[in-house]
Amino acid sequence: EAQVTQNPRYLITVTGKKLTVTCSQNMNHEYMSWYRQDPGLGLRQIYYSMNVEVTDKGDVPEGYKVSRKEKRNFPLILESPSPNQTSLYFCASSSAGLAKNIQYFGAGTRLSVL
Amino acid sequence: AQTVTQSQPEMSVQEAETVTLSCTYDTSESDYYLFWYKQPPSRQMILVIRQEAYKQQNATENRFSVNFQKAAKSFSLKISDSQLGDAAMYFCAYGPYSGGGADGLTFGKGTHLIIQP
Numbered sequence: 001e002a003q004v005t006q007n008p009r010y011l012i013t014v015t016g017k018k019l020t021v022t023c024s025q026n027m028n029h030e031y032m033s034w035y036r037q038d039p040g041l042g043l044r045q046i047y048y049s050m051n052v053e054v055t056d057k058g059d060v061p062e063g064y065k066v067s068r069k070e071k072r073n074f075p076l077i078l079e080s081p082s083p084n085q086t087s088l089y090f091c092a093s094s095s096a097g098l099a100k101n102i103q104y105f106g107a108g109t110r111l112s113v114l
Numbered sequence: 115a116q117t118v119t120q121s122q123p124e125m126s127v128q129e130a131e132t133v134t135l136s137c138t139y140d141t142s143e144s145d146y147y148l149f150w151y152k153q154p155p156s157r158q159m160i161l162v163i164r165q166e167a168y169k170q171q172n173a174t175e176n177r178f179s180v181n182f183q184k185a186a187k188s189f190s191l192k193i194s195d196s197q198l199g200d201a202a203m204y205f206c207a208y209g210p211y212s213g214g215g216a217d218g219l220t221f222g223k224g225t226h227l228i229i230q231p
Contacts, residue, residue, distance in 0.1 A: 033218050042118075042205060042221035043159075058218055090159060101147045101209040103219060105159035 002027045006091050006106035013081055014114050021076045021109050023091030030096040032074040033058070033103070034066065037088040046089075049074055081113040116141045116208050120222035127196050128230045134181075135191045135225045137206030143167075145211035148182065148189045149219065153203040162204070165189065167211070193227075201229045 004025045013019055025032065033048040035058075045058030049068040063085055065077040074093075078085060088110050092103040117140045127133035139148070150162040165173045165182050172180050177194045193200055203226050207219040 035218075035221075040223055042223040043207075043219070044221070045218035048218050088157060092159075101211075101219075102161065102164065103209075108157045108159075110157075 002104070004091055004093050004104050004106040006089075006109050008109060009107060010110050012112045012114065015082055016080050019078050019081060019111075021078075021089060021091075021111070023074045023076065023106060024072050025074075025091075025093040025104070026072065027093060027095070027104065028071065029093035029104075030071070031094045032068065033092045033094075034064070034074070034076045035090045035092065036060065037090065037108075043090065046076070081111075083113050085111065086113045087111060116143075116210075116220045118206055118208050118220050118222040120204075120206055120225050122225045123223070124226040124228065126228040126230060127193075129196055129198060131196055132192060132194045133196055133227065135193075135204050135206075135227065137189045137191070137222055139187050139189065139206070139208050139220075141187070141208065143210065147209040147211065148180075149207040149209065150178070150180070150189075150191045151205045151207060151221075152200075153205065153224075154199075154201070159205075163191065196229050198229050198231060201227060203227070 007022045034046040035043040037043045044060045047066040049055045091106040094103045119138045146167045148165045152160045152162045163175045179192045181190045203224045205224045206222040209219045
């Protein structure tokens with residue numbers, strides 16, 4: 001089954017404690033992105049990657065890091081989480097071919113930073 | 115930069131009736147994609163319908179159809195024969211044609227659709 005898998009689904013942590021949210025896709029997609037969703041703001045892109053070792057900032061990259069060492073994986077790293085990073089996070093992937101821009105979303109990770 | 119505006123934070127419709135959700139966007143591009151995503155209480159993002167800007171014909175998927183007005187930069191979603199399972203948050207999104215999917219989508223703030231039984 002084609003899917004984007006995020007882990008964990010729920011996470012409660014404390015300010016300053018480094019964490020990683022993993023994202024993996026099994027569709028051999030070139031493109032992967034991270035979004036955060038906040039009430040009244042919709043989804044905003046954090047970082048994206050066009051292929052292995054190619055990443056770039058989205059609209060709200062501050063406080064986040066990403067890496068793309070393998071095509072299927074695109075982890076989101078919070079080196080020193082702060083309460084304003086409490087949010088719902090989505091990973092998404094899409095193809096470079098004719099179906100580009102149809103983004104497949106993971107189930108989301110709800111993060112609370114205390 | 116592109117912007118997407120959904121002017122209706124919340125809409126309510128009787129079951130079996132028709133409802134239209136509004137979306138306007140701003141772009142200087144001539145080729146792009148527009149999407150409607152549904153987010154039920156499970157929080158999963160589900161693609162409802164997709165429209166390519168170069169196509170004049172409005173996209174349709176079963177009970178869901180769009181009214182795409184390129185000159186007016188308007189992209190409304192019509193849901194016919196509303197069902198209880200249609201209750202969700204609906205997001206309108208813009209995607210660039212060039213650069214591929216990695217450029218990401220620009221989302222509106224969402225419209226919460228309530229279905230009255």
